[in-house]
Amino acid sequence: MADWIAIARIEECPPGASIERVAGNRMVALANVEGTLHALDGLCPHQGGPLGTGRLCGTILTCPWHGWQFDVTTGRHQISPTIRQPIHEVRVRDGLVEVRILPDGGPATDAAAATAGGRENP
Ligand code: FES
Numbered sequence: 679m680a681d682w683i684a685i686a687r688i689e690e691c692p693p694g695a696s697i698e699r700v701a702g703n704r705m706v707a708l709a710n711v712e713g714t715l716h717a718l719d720g721l722c723p724h725q726g727g728p729l730g731t732g733r734l735c736g737t738i739l740t741c742p743w744h745g746w747q748f749d750v751t752t753g754r755h756q757i758s759p760t761i762r763q764p765i766h767e768v769r770v771r772d773g774l775v776e777v778r779i780l781p782d783g784g785p786a787t788d789a790a791a792a793t794a795g796g797r798e799n800p
Contacts, residue, residue: 680780
């Protein structure tokens with residue numbers, strides 16, 4: 679099982695924001711949807727754009743390079759159902775946001791999310 683890697687303090691990614699971080703040798707896009715954190719692979723599958731620096735609107739993160747859009751809760755591309763950005767497990771410990779990078783991109787469910795409101799997920 680992969681290790682948890684701290685990538686940010688909670689306050690670095692407030693509700694409505696997305697940020698770019700490095701976890702091991704992977705880029706991670708961290709998004710805060712109304713207090714729930716979601717982490718997905720940070721390299722856009724189109725041409726490698728920095729997804730974490732894109733604009734978050736609701737659950738939709740838009741790549742800043744050419745506008746591909748992904749649902750951060752599932753990793754699914756908004757137009758092509760065959761494209762799914764890998765998502766990663768995320769949790770909060772002692773004010774730090776941690777992710778666990780799974781080889782297959784993790785589960786495509788909300789189970790991979792963590793609340794950022796001070797309560798810590800198991
Ligand atoms: S690199 Fe992301 S849309 Fe082109």
